[in-house]
Amino acid sequence: MTSFLRLYFNRLLPQLIALGIIVAAVSLVFPGFLNLQIQNGRLYGSLIDILNRGAPVVLLAIGMTVVIATKGIDLSVGAVMAICGATAAAAITSGHSLAATLLITLGVGILCGLWNGVLVAVLDIQPIIATLVLMVAGRGVAQLITEGAILTFNDPDLVFIGSGSFAGLPMPVVIWLIFGILTALLVRRTALGMLIEAIGVNRQASTLSGVLTPVLLIAAYVLSGLCAAIAGIIAAADIRGADANNAGLWLELDAILAVVVGGTSLLGGRFSIAASVLGAIIIQAINTGILLSGFPPEFNLIIKAAIIVFILVLQSPRFRTAFAFLVPARGARNPSERAAK
């Protein structure tokens, strides 16, 4: 068991190091960064902000990880977030109970995932294009629901999901923690994880081995849709309104970035949900760090690009072999040979 934990730790080590470097760098610029205090019965501080603000991307990254593991990609998650946020707001303002609202919204998210999944698995359309359809049309659907305005609501229960707290942690953090752990258990305690990886590496060989490829593919996109729905609810609850125009805008790129920073290959196969979650947190740490640093906003993108390139270079297989002594290279492979095979 301990060796298992060690393996796990080793897998996450590069991400942990990157996070550590960023946190250290930001606390240099902004000394109050690490302060944590209890306020109104919940933890309060920049670190908590990172976990809290990172919630949507973390959730999207969880679903995206599984989709990417199947060698797919889901560009529609931002739009699905908007649809689901709008659905939730519309449902709650038209008088549905919280439970009904959540059910309807999650249902809509699952439906969106189903659509993507069917396009990819049954109609055999390339994932980028298949999900691009919903990415373009989805935001229109969301605006159709809100008629382009911000649909505000004040239902305290729904608002609680966005800004309440539980056990000292903001609700969004609690939600993604639970959901992330559940998903990780679901894929690792069952055979799902391995079967999904098999599909991602070699779909044809998996099918010939009796893996239910289409169903699993659809399931991956459904999971992604579900994640986007939860993220959409959180985003709407956070601002007490559904902003169909901007909710989740370009977040799909952040989610993909998070997965890659987490070390899952875009070519499918091996994946780690924990690493993707860490990746999302890293990205949020960058964003929050930029906000706290007080640089003029014109520099935001350059700083972000520079940090991302830095992290990716740290992680690149070439760099890792060159500096194998820095990162304990358990199971690390020789990259050039790998490519040549």
Add this chain to the structure above:
Amino acid sequence: MKPKYLPLTATLVIFLLGYALCVAQYPNMLSTRVIGNLLTDNAFLGIAAVGMTFVIISGGIDLSIGSVIAFTGVFLAVVLEHTSIHPLIAFAMVLAIATLFGAAMGAIIHYLEMPPFIVTLAGMFLARGMAFVLSIDSIPIKHPFYATLKALYFKLPGGGRITLIGGLMLLVFAIGILIAHRTRFGTNVYALGGGTATARLMGVPVAATTIRIYALSGLLAGLSGIVFSLYTSAGYSLAAVGVELDAITAVVIGGTLLTGGSGFVAGTLVGILIQGLIQTYITFDGSLSSWWTKILIGLLLFAFILLQKGIIFVSRQRQQRA
């Protein structure tokens, strides 16, 4: 017909069909004006999409082109505003920068073995960031040379025009087709798309080819930026957001596989025209709200993809029977 020409033919058939339907509803759409506009308005997108086609055929992707277009525009505007450098020299400078930028991304992709999606995503942030740093204002370009260039067009009967930039796009497509099918480099691009490892074993210079592909994409994005700056006579750091997705869509509608290894530059041109057609149709209709516009674009995209699949499927079946 060879099976590999199927997607291309299917796309062309769909375009003609769609155009005929549009004309049936709005006879005005047959005017040379609309045809001229289709070329002029999509010139920058088309030029960038040629680069994207090469990248995608090689099995990669380039998300940075929209930002490079914006950067190019801002760079030109700033240079022409604040110095007395002649636009042609500024063009050369910016093309050199864009090419180097692309080459650098290609080098990172190859030597650090990082996925193109992510490298070019970082490139996308970086190029737009650079544009912001140069200037956040939109800067008009008032240089007389621009006016000269814009005055160059070929008038069609019926009021339509083939403008310089529209013509340039066609030229770039022609050159792109030549490069893809008539040079060793072009074959190497296809070879990379067929499998990097195999290509390497067959003696394809993988490093040089990868770098050149992204350099070419950078160069064409730069050229597209110049065209865009001619088109709008301005440089603006928020311009051309999301152009990469439009370009990818055009490439894919044009029958190129995102997995690499197969596709046609000519198909991309049809893809661009199909997208332009969808937009023109929606404007001619003019009754759609913002949201229905988005939904309809999505659905039409979906319909085109389905139709293409359908045509290919049916003719495969027929070929097998035969």
Add this chain to the structure above:
Amino acid sequence: MQTNDHILQAIRIEKTFPGTRALDKVDFHLRRGEVHALLGENGAGKSTLIKCLTGAYRRDGGAILLDDAEVDPRDTFEAQALGIGTVYQEVNLLPNLTVAENLFLGRQPRRFGMVDARAMNRRARDLLADYELDIDVTRDLASYSVAIQQVVAIARAVDLSGKVLILDEPTASLDAHEVAMLFRIIRRLKARGLGIVFVTHFLEQVYEISDRITVLRNGQLVGTRETANLDRRELIAMMIGRELAAEIHAPRAEVRQGPLRYRFRNYGRKGRVRPFDLDVRAGEVVGMAGLLGSGRTETAELLFGAHRADSGGAEIDGRAVDLASPRAAIRHRFGFCPEDRKTSGIIGDLSVRENIVLALQARRGWTRPISRAEQNRLADHYIRALDIRTADREKPIKLLSGGNQQKAILARWLATEPEFLILDEPTRGIDVGAHAEIVKLIEALREKGLSLIVVSSEIEELVAYSTRVIVLRDRAHVAELDGSRITASEIVEAIAATNERRTS
């Protein structure tokens, strides 16, 4: 020994992969005008040595001399420029390029800076004419069979090799006729003074064509001998480090066949396989013989549900069943080792363990995971039972040598305890020792009461284990041999007879 009759010398080549010492100070000397066989078990390091010679891998140590001058090709491109043409083990051409482009990649004829496609196609046709291949060179390579692709790869390598030609298992998917043709070409090149390296597991071919033999074992050089002075038994002992009990099995005693279990009636699919009837009993091995492209693979895929049959029906134990998909077939305890292990067999990035348990897990469904301990047990069991050479069970399967990958896929199906096992070219690329083991295994499975269908291009092998042989031609079943009629000559005759009918 004079050095100057050596065209290529490799001195103390070393190569280490994480966990594997693939080459341990290996020496290899190739003379001008000789055919030099490079032999060894699966995973001995043959392909690795070749890749080090051509710069596809960076060697960790040692030197390479070409014409007595030290060379250091950094990639295959440089090796080609030096006059070393190579066919690598897996068919290494680009399926998405045309045949002509594959042949002339990187050296297309040009006019005014542009590729002269017409000249290229003409030269491609001329080149292939030497190989009696008259195909449309402007079509994508993917539209041709593996065999044709293999011939194209050979033609390309030969055309590239000014000094040295290296062939890594070029004959694995060729039939006798094509092998003979290849050998004619090799002899011609040899007469021109080229040095030729030839890797194969077919010992008959080694004795037919080679002048000298170098044997590797576990990454180490065992020795280099003149072929004429090395008898077969001794050679095998060099390769596997012990004597092989009986290489080719004595004709087996009359087998007792079980009840009829599988009945396929009028089974077929338009455009793929003409409808056929097939009965298979328990404890029976049905061999499938035929020329390349005769439809054996397609028959196998049809039986497994990889393609859906559009005519006829299947019965198991008298009950009609629908074999609509691999899953359905697996539910009826079918198993299928595909012919192309790279694209339809291995799951490259996953470990040997996961590859072995995959089919079993898929059948149990995702909700009932096989525990890690059980997975380990299964994997270890089959690694031992089939002698899969791997550093450990967690090694990604793509890093195993070809033959060992094949065994791992066999293990995947054995783990599901199948009752009807379809093997498509199970011994392709497998070394003599493993070859014998697989033949033994097929026998053992038959004795356990399994029904097997085995597709093979090796007629000797079919004779060794088949209780019945079906001969295919042009996607149709044309003959069936059983009992005493299963002999090499009868099978060859059946194939040839149908061939004559084709020409008449």
Add this chain to the structure above:
Amino acid sequence: ADLVVGFSQIGSESGWRAAETTLTKQQAEQRGIDLKFADAQQKQENQIKAIRSFIAQGVNAILVAPVVATGWDEVLQEAKDAEIPVILLDRTVDSSNELYLTAVTSDLVHEGNVAGKWLVDTTAGKPCNVVELQGTTGSSPAIDRKKGFEQALSGHDNLKIIRSQTGDFTRTKGKEVMESFLKAEDGGKNICALYAHNDDMAVGAIQAIKEAGLKPGKDILVVSIDAVPDIFQAMAAGEANATVELTPNMAGPAFDALAAFQKDGTAPPKWIQTESKLYTQADEPLKVYEEKKGLGY
């Protein structure tokens, strides 16, 4: 038969823009105008394409809400050549005013100025640290509203902008950025006022302030621009202090000018400036809220 007017709208990036679209359609309907609507999805190239196809269709007039100021010369010239009058809505362009009939816009710099003046008056010389939520980096409202605000503050040394970041005109980002401002400035104790380039960001920021345990409107003054309905609710609750109105009804004056021009060729003034009205808590915010609620914000 009817007057056909093409309307090239920027997109639907905010509630304000949706309201503008709604009002334009309403106004057109009231006047019996056949409005051809084209959504450009925030892209200038799409707007140019739309105008070109309006010209190709031969509409009677064109309304444009230009996404940027630059780059319109050529297409406007084409419209002029085709003798189709063009009216700019909501934002101006830097082309020669020969090329369009008139522009119905507010003055973005002025809006920032009004907001700044209010803050100057309210603080009345007391020292006050201001944080600023900017609009989308590079967009003209962000640039001009910042400029106008800074102009109003210049010469008043008691007022200092201590932090300024972009909130992309959205509630979510407004809230997120405000959270980090609060953290960075001693839990917010160091902040005396918030200036947001639009109301949506202000609404988000107000929530952040409340969640940090402070009272928006009292501990931190809130002033923003646009006057969308939700900010009036906040004002009614005492959580926001002031907003500067940007009216979404630009089309009304535009159509009026067009009608006059087509009737007898009366050339309207080249710039019809809409009012930048300041609303504070004293202006019966709830009543204004009810008025504005139905306008499609």
